Amino acid sequence: MQTTDVLVVGSSAAGLVAALTAKSTDPSRSVTVVRPEEKTLVPCGIPYTFGSIESTDRNILPSDKMFADAGVELVFGTVAEIQTGRRFCRLESGEEIGWKRLVLATGSAPYVPSWLPGTDKLNVFTVPKDKTYLDAMKLELQAAERVVVIGAGFIGVEISDELAQQGKQVVLMEKLPQILGAAFDADVANRAEEILKERGVTVQIEADVREIRGGDRASGVVLADGTVLDADAVVLAVGYRPRSRIAVEAGLVVDEAGFIVVDEYLRTSAEGIFAVGDCAQKTDFATRKAIPVMLASTACAEARTAGINLFKLSAVKTFSGTISIFSTALGDTGFGVAGLTETQARKESFDIVTGIFEGMDKHPGALAHTHRQFIKLVVGRESGVILGGEILGGLSTGELTNMLGFIIQNRMDVNAVLTSQIGTHPLLTASPAGYPLLKAAADAAQQIMGAAVAGVA
């Protein structure tokens, strides 16, 4: 039986980073990665392979070269069984690989609702991280004129937009009263919906989809009121579920939603076994509850933490809870959120105020390509600590959202933020006197402390 110091199962973002971190943390250790697929896709790039990126061939994670350069061994195969006591894995091929530490980065798979008849028809697709599947799906979608997308989370919204830009008639169905799930408060989500409509997507919220109709091939989607929407193809984008079957079968503790339970070092309930990425349980940074966030960026942060802590726990860093940090773009408008939304915070009974400001993302407004920039901060009333924030702006929204992530991770309060030092430039940022992040912090500070204490300008 082949043995390795560290065996990583899966090589999407989490597996890749876990393996490379393990190797660089201690180059004397042997590190092996097992994965079933020949090539691994850049996960967040997948929706864009239906339009902006000409082919999935141009959306490949360069993991093979990175493994080779780092001295990480790559084995193609599917792990069928984990033996926790004797510390080895059996592959479907029958091959066995022994390990001292095992990192499960098995990811997630699209959820197919069992209550919805017709999901098995030939032209009904999910969006898995599977190149062969996606290539076949793309060919089918290219031939389709009318596409119904069910589920308006990030994947559903991004694919709808890409297909509409390709000239398809796209209807996006969402059962909730707003798009982008619960990631944003309604004010921001509604603006995203407007833009999506302006860009040619028909958006139907509070849609009660009951059936995908047709023979071998779907011909349409039936709603609760009997309406039938004709469709040449249907895309199911109603979420993902953790792939944790082999962990369950090996007796690891898994939560009700199917996530492998981990501690702050990403250790599972079984000695020597870690789990990272979509398959691992996430605890919210603020609420301390489990949250079903699945993000490549979160996965990478977990993988770095796990990779450092495999053989000896490091005081360097534990993983102190997941901060949901999302961003996306529709045309030249960016949407971002970090930490708690107002809705989430109120639901968790945090006593909060919100600080809001809307300005421009460049200055003066007379410059070309200037975009409005709206920021809402969610702030603890007693502490002044920033729990979350939402941003609607131009194409700098992604990094601005990450800035907010650093503010939340450092548990900064509004007073620290409103007097923070920033740099500004006409072509790159808002103005120094009207920088929306600082103005939103000032707005919140004024509500918390009253005008007599909090300075606002």
Next chain:
Amino acid sequence: MQTTDVLVVGSSAAGLVAALTAKSTDPSRSVTVVRPEEKTLVPCGIPYTFGSIESTDRNILPSDKMFADAGVELVFGTVAEIQTGRRFCRLESGEEIGWKRLVLATGSAPYVPSWLPGTDKLNVFTVPKDKTYLDAMKLELQAAERVVVIGAGFIGVEISDELAQQGKQVVLMEKLPQILGAAFDADVANRAEEILKERGVTVQIEADVREIRGGDRASGVVLADGTVLDADAVVLAVGYRPRSRIAVEAGLVVDEAGFIVVDEYLRTSAEGIFAVGDCAQKTDFATRKAIPVMLASTACAEARTAGINLFKLSAVKTFSGTISIFSTALGDTGFGVAGLTETQARKESFDIVTGIFEGMDKHPGALAHTHRQFIKLVVGRESGVILGGEILGGLSTGELTNMLGFIIQNRMDVNAVLTSQIGTHPLLTASPAGYPLLKAAADAAQQIMGAAVAGVA
């Protein structure tokens, strides 16, 4: 004699924010602003009024409306004298205004080198924050074919680029061996120089300018080796000096470079008098030495701090030292720096390592408008604390530089940064596994702690 609780002298970025913060901190206080000019320009927008912004009329700070809305009184005039003991100011008109607190936001004026003959010729310009002057200057420059710009700091570089985009033959002269002063290390500054050249500006470093030649009007610029460069106009951009004459005359302590000395609450040596912005002394966050930084963003941070602390010191916030945060753009390439450069840190004898990574600012690279992104972090070897960093990237560079500013202000170390949570999106940011900021932190961590401790991936 009219009296006011708070008198602010100057209404560019610092005066504007100081007045509004004072008013909102305590709306019962009367706040008055005195300024000489009819309209105040957006300071960092000025270079762009020579091209990208069609007229200075479109680069006006909306301060008058903001003052009116906030209940701040605006007086047009020039302060000729400060009486510290009896607490009043005399304007040039003879009018006197009494105050309980005085905020000096008198700004800076272009430096005209006395050693350079010919600076007084009609077509030799500086770049003051003066609309009337700039409007006349723009007319002259529009008629010029050949422009020599002396001094390749931010203003000189930005104006040169704007004029070159207008089709002028521009020669930019810099006495130092690199452009953009000492703001960047040579590796980044040299890349900016290359781009500037690609965009049509002739750049001459280590240029020893000796004379501006001509009669009433300049006809050329003479170098030490006798070379003469013909010019239809000359722009002097060799820096700014604080406007502190009235402070000096009133007996306030001013440092050797002419900056008004202030403490961490922005209080001057005279009771009840504060100074903010370009006229006020800056102490570097890391070196604790005086630094001649003049930035509207720094000015606004000082003004917020002063505005809060005018009548009672607030534990909320002192100003703990200036972090230089600069950014600029040439075409679609952004350049940013926060905190210390490598050169500055070594000169101050900080024991440092640098962490470097170069990747892309979107992912995968197959997406349109992807720009390379280079990050260099300057890190204390013993502490791991991030002292500064430089960024070369696309148009998200401004906000990425501000993120770095928050990292420095929070005194984060490389381990905290390399395992930080970020959000990523194909259209907006680098990839989660190759996010340059985290990879640069990992590079530094590995040097500090050796591969056996620091995880890198």
